[in-house]
Amino acid sequence: MIKLKTPISEEDIRKLKVGDTVSLSGIIVTGRDQAHKLMVEEKPDFIRDVLKESVIYHCGPVVKKHEDGTWSFVSAGPTTSMREEPFQADVVCEYNLRGVIGKGGMGAKTAEGLKKCGAVYFHAVGGAGTLIANAVKKVVTVHKLEEFGTPEAFWVIEVEDFPLVVTMDAHNSSIHQEILEKSQKIAEEIM
Amino acid sequence: MELKESILELIRQAAVDLSPDVEKVLTDAYALEDESSPAKNVFGTILENVKMARENSTPICQDTGSLIFYIDFPEGEPEKKYREAIAAAAEEATKLQYLRPNAVDSITGKNSGNNIGINAPYFHFYQWEKNEVRIRLMLKGGGSENVGIQYKLPHPPLEAGRDLKGVRKLIIDAVVKAQGLGCAPGVIGVGIGGDRVTSFALSKEQFFRKIGQRNPVKELAGLETELYKDLNKLSIGPMGFGGKTTVLDVFIDAQHRHPATFFVSISYTCWAFRRKTMAIKNGEVSYD
Numbered sequence: 001m002i003k004l005k006t007p008i009s010e011e012d013i014r015k016l017k018v019g020d021t022v023s024l025s026g027i028i029v030t031g032r033d034q035a036h037k038l039m040v041e042e043k044p045d046f047i048r049d050v051l052k053e054s055v056i057y058h059c060g061p062v063v064k065k066h067e068d069g070t071w072s073f074v075s076a077g078p079t080t081s082m083r084e085e086p087f088q089a090d091v092v093c094e095y096n097l098r099g100v101i102g103k104g105g106m107g108a109k110t111a112e113g114l115k116k117c118g119a120v121y122f123h124a125v126g127g128a129g130t131l132i133a134n135a136v137k138k139v140v141t142v143h144k145l146e147e148f149g150t151p152e153a154f155w156v157i158e159v160e161d162f163p164l165v166v167t168m169d170a171h172n173s174s175i176h177q178e179i180l181e182k183s184q185k186i187a188e189e190i191m
Numbered sequence: 192m193e194l195k196e197s198i199l200e201l202i203r204q205a206a207v208d209l210s211p212d213v214e215k216v217l218t219d220a221y222a223l224e225d226e227s228s229p230a231k232n233v234f235g236t237i238l239e240n241v242k243m244a245r246e247n248s249t250p251i252c253q254d255t256g257s258l259i260f261y262i263d264f265p266e267g268e269p270e271k272k273y274r275e276a277i278a279a280a281a282e283e284a285t286k287l288q289y290l291r292p293n294a295v296d297s298i299t300g301k302n303s304g305n306n307i308g309i310n311a312p313y314f315h316f317y318q319w320e321k322n323e324v325r326i327r328l329m330l331k332g333g334g335s336e337n338v339g340i341q342y343k344l345p346h347p348p349l350e351a352g353r354d355l356k357g358v359r360k361l362i363i364d365a366v367v368k369a370q371g372l373g374c375a376p377g378v379i380g381v382g383i384g385g386d387r388v389t390s391f392a393l394s395k396e397q398f399f400r401k402i403g404q405r406n407p408v409k410e411l412a413g414l415e416t417e418l419y420k421d422l423n424k425l426s427i428g429p430m431g432f433g434g435k436t437t438v439l440d441v442f443i444d445a446q447h448r449h450p451a452t453f454f455v456s457i458s459y460t461c462w463a464f465r466r467k468t469m470a471i472k473n474g475e476v477s478y479d
Binding site: 019021034059060061062063064074075076077079080082103104105123125126127128129130131133134148149150151152163165167175176179180182183184186187190191 | 229232233236237239240243244247249250251252253254255288290291292293295300301302304333334337349359360363364367370371372373374421424425426427428430431432433461462463
């Protein structure tokens with residue numbers, strides 16, 4: 001198990017290989033479809049500092065608002081990453097991200113972006129909403145909540161020991177591509 | 192108990208706990224994987240999460256899905272009674288964080304914030320002659336819904352013709368295509384025949400079967416058993432990390448079709464297979 005804390009250096013990220021298990025701590029940001037569209041089309045600055053050398057998490061959480069106005073995460077597993085494929089490489093390079101967390105992996109364009117700008121794809125266990133919410137220690141702030149709604153907002157969160165697996169590294173390797181090709185071959189045989 | 196309160200409990204149970212048949216099959220899948228393999232770790236995390244969600248009464252998965260209700264109710268009762276109680280319960284369940292707000296206006300992009308909207312929740316009403324009520328709820332996640340697919344036979348790219356052999360090829364194709372999108376291992380629901388609407392409807396209603404419950408029609412039961420074995424040979428595994436379990440079960444049903452059409456609709460649910468049934472009999476409420 002490799003322990004990493006944001007901000008992460010490019011050197012440390014390029015050391016990671018497909019199959020490595022990582023325990024991530026520090027400040028990260030959630031972002032889904034509307035957030036990615038905004039970051040590509042308008043390149044807003046309000047999220048720039050916090051994303052620098054950090055990680056974006058594809059997640060639309062269930063949240064609780066406390067009486068004092070603070071928030072906490074109730075359930076917060078990853079969403080399907082492939083929807084961000086048209087945007088992800090540009091977002092990684094524009095905002096100097098060191099990683100993307102999601103589920104299911106991403107395509108060739110993202111793989112190129114990860115290699116070019118020094119970042120990896122971390123896989124979280126899909127559906128493990130309650131377990132992952134327990135690793136979220138604090139909600140620092142939220143952006144675009146009113147406009148985007150709870151699932152799509154940018155939630156800036158502090159995590160501790162978030163369990164992840166590297167499934168796409170900064171050297172163009174991908175577990176997803178490998179399993180896809182194998183399963184297609186088996187499918188042809190059993191058809 | 193008031194109807195709304197009983198339905199709130201139905202929603203809570205569906206969101207925070209798996210049915211015993213689903214938890215059992217996940218436990219069996221964990222046992223099957225090799226020690227310290229990625230697949231074993233994933234199943235370990237899944238089972239720990241399920242336990243934690245039940246104990247904390249918090250959603251298993253943050254995507255608490257679309258709310259789809261199937262209501263069997265006595266003749267002479269108004270549908271309105273159930274529509275209103277369900278809407279009130281869904282709103283309350285959202286406030287209590289049993290549900291994530293998941294109803295988005297398709298024109299403006301605005302989230303209604305309470306899971307209420309046009310056809311949200313969605314209702315299937317059936318009047319029956321019994322003096323009992325049965326309310327079945329499915330929480331259908333967006334990731335798994337996105338990989339649902341409808342084919343028509345013949346399907347030349349797979350050389351699939353208008354028979355069960357052709358249907359079999361389509362189901363294998365759909366499961367290969369679902370990897371990385373719906374959270375494997377999933378449960379597959381298939382509707383053969385009907386029009387485009389009833390074909391998908393039939394595929395989804397299969398999800399109320401218990402794991403291992405075979406179709407009474409011999410040909411379909413045989414196909415279910417065969418596909419369960421073959422699909423697990425694909426080795427996609429939990430989360431697509433590779434492994435011995437790619438699907439938890441396959442449910443197929445058929446209905447009559449127009450002579451010119453032959454639709455095959457395939458619905459997918461992720462491992463967080465959330466459905467619950469509530470019965471009201473002689474004023475007593477029970478859940479399964």
